[in-house]
Amino acid sequence: MNHLIDITDFSVEELKDLLDSALDIIKNPEKYQEKCKHKKLATLFFEPSTRTRLSFEAAMYELGGNVIGFSDGASSSATKGESIADTAKIVSNYADIIAMRSPKEGAALVASLNSSIPVINAGDGGHCHPTQTLADLLTIYREKGTFDNLTVGLCGDLKYGRTVHSLIAALSRYKGIKLVLISPKELRIPANVLEDIIIPNKMEYIEVENLEENISNLDVLYMTRIQRERFTDMNEYERLKNSYVLDVNKMNKAPSKMIVLHPLPRVNEISVKVDSDPRALYFKQALNGKYIRMALILKLLSEKDKVTKFSFENNKLLYNKYKCNNPKCICQTEQELEQISKIVDEKNNVVRCIYCEQRTN
Numbered sequence: 125m126n127h128l129i130d131i132t133d134f135s136v137e138e139l140k141d142l143l144d145s146a147l148d149i150i151k152n153p154e155k156y157q158e159k160c161k162h163k164k165l166a167t168l169f170f171e172p173s174t175r176t177r178l179s180f181e182a183a184m185y186e187l188g189g190n191v192i193g194f195s196d197g198a199s200s201s202a203t204k205g206e207s208i209a210d211t212a213k214i215v216s217n218y219a220d221i222i223a224m225r226s227p228k229e230g231a232a233l234v235a236s237l238n239s240s241i242p243v244i245n246a247g248d249g250g251h252c253h254p255t256q257t258l259a260d261l262l263t264i265y266r267e268k269g270t271f272d273n274l275t276v277g278l279c280g281d282l283k284y285g286r287t288v289h290s291l292i293a294a295l296s297r298y299k300g301i302k303l304v305l306i307s308p309k310e311l312r313i314p315a316n317v318l319e320d321i322i323i324p325n326k327m328e329y330i331e332v333e334n335l336e337e338n339i340s341n342l343d344v345l346y347m348t349r350i351q352r353e354r355f356t357d358m359n360e361y362e363r364l365k366n367s368y369v370l371d372v373n374k375m376n377k378a379p380s381k382m383i384v385l386h387p388l389p390r391v392n393e394i395s396v397k398v399d400s401d402p403r404a405l406y407f408k409q410a411l412n413g414k415y416i417r418m419a420l421i422l423k424l425l426s427e428k429d430k431v432t433k434f435s436f437e438n439n440k441l442l443y444n445k446y447k448c449n450n451p452k453c454i455c456q457t458e459q460e461l462e463q464i465s466k467i468v469d470e471k472n473n474v475v476r477c478i479y480c481e482q483r484t485n
């Protein structure tokens with residue numbers, strides 16, 4: 125079964141094909157109106173969403189398909205204690221493809237291991253959000269025509285912002301990317317992204333705190349919301365929530381060709397006055413999200429026989445040797461879930477949980 129759990133499940137060539145397919149959908153929407161006739165998408169959303177869920181549903185309707193699902197875990201049997209594994213098995217009987225969002229890190233991976241239909245990770249806690257990355261990539265591609273040699277500033281909550289983690293993973297496979305990581309010290313990029321992606325791929329990067337001082341060097345500025353729901357200490361959130369506001373003054377210091385992206389929702393980190401700046405592309409980015417999700421649904425449904433299930437062969441795994449202590453990991457709540465770790469760096473003895481990618485040793 126073919127799934128999209130992590131953005132690197134797709135090769136660079138597959139990503140290119142997907143982007144081209146989205147461009148064709150934009151050009152010739154009528155060609156696609158019946159492509160998913162009699163097919164059903166299940167949207168299983170255990171966490172709030174506007175863009176991701178509605179763009180998935182709009183995407184399926186525009187392909188002539190149907191949608192079932194829930195937008196709130198409280199209305200599902202999860203409140204009765206049903207596991208993600210059982211939910212995935214059941215929904216496999218009712219739909220052709222699943223898009224799932226959960227606050228638990230690794231939930232979509234567990235679903236994919238138990239599903240007989242393709243599973244798409246629509247966000248798993250603060251871990252990953254690969255389909256937002258697809259929307260980001262399509263927006264950059266339409267605007268810049270390439271990913272190579274771009275200087276990309278990522279600003280805000282780089283610790284809990286799952287869209288940032290997936291975007292960096294995607295960009296790590298292109299040439300000459302420079303990352304300018306702009307965040308308060310407390311919200312710096314997590315160790316797994318730095319140590320497993322940025323450093324081994326030899327990506328050029330700097331970590332800084334000031335947006336204004338760095339904006340003039342950027343081709344792309346990716347703003348993010350401080351992720352209130354992921355903080356364990358609300359005092360810390362209160363202290364950090366107004367860390368960055370992109371306003372007209374800062375935009376005046378930015379290059380004329382720089383583009384501003386934001387996965388949205390925005391709280392106050394981009395002034396509404398910036399919206400009319402032609403460089404502000406975040407609303408177009410949300411529309412691109414629908415087109416790329418159409419392309420994604422088509423791809424996964426047409427490749428049902430291809431296997432991208434978590435590669436047990438390609439990873440050096442340790443079964444039940446270490447226990448994951450991340451309270452947000454799916455392994456804390458899922459019944460009888462095997463504790464599996466992967467060795468990511470033998471030399472430095474770095475071992476991570478396969479579900480949430482936090483260190484287990």
Ligand code: NCD
Binds near residue numbers: 256349
């Ligand atoms: C993002 C998310 O859910 O992670 N939103 C989205 O899907 N467009 C970003 C966010 O919530 O800040």
